[in-house]
Amino acid sequence: MTTTTTIATVVIDCADPRALAAFYARLTGWTPSGDDPGFVTLEGGPVMLAFQRVDGYRGPGWPGPAKHAHLDLAVPDVESAVRRIAELGGAIPAEQPGGGEWTVALDPEGHPFCLTRAA
Known part of the structure; x- marks a missing residue:
């Protein structure tokens, strides 16, 4: 079977991407990246995690x-x-x-x- 799709990132909607990414970074040891306060990623695991601001979340x-x-x-x-x-x-x-x-x-x-x- 040929794979045509892979999961690259799991995005979690939230109110404060930087704070939530910091929580998961400390928990997992993964590294936060990006300078957009509305979208922060964590790298270092089998898939990238991202945290995306949603107003009123x-x-x-x-x-x-x-x-x-x-x-x-x-x-x-x-x-x-x-x-x-x-x-x-x-x-x-x-x-x-x-x-x-x-x-x-x-x-x-x-x-x-x-x-x-x-x-």
């Missing part, structure tokens, strides 16, 4: 039906990652539907993402 909230898409992040130690997320301004909501297989976290703007144990 409100996060999807958790739990709720408007989850949009979310990221799954593989980490060697979920408990350490949970502590790090709190230190960086994120949160771990009380509702955890993963049954121990994943942990739902929220970034500072309320986007949910999941933590899974790295293989």
Whole structure:
């Protein structure tokens, strides 16, 4: 099968691209780039992440039906990652539907993402 399309970037809508990119940069170790305050990218992983300002943006909230898409992040130690997320301004909501297989976290703007144990 011939591949004709690849995913180059995952773009996350947000209110403050620089702040949200800084959160994910500290969490992942990836490098922010770009000088446009309305669009910031992170490089260093298997796909580029970008954060795009949307005026009046409100996060999807958790739990709720408007989850949009979310990221799954593989980490060697979920408990350490949970502590790090709190230190960086994120949160771990009380509702955890993963049954121990994943942990739902929220970034500072309320986007949910999941933590899974790295293989």
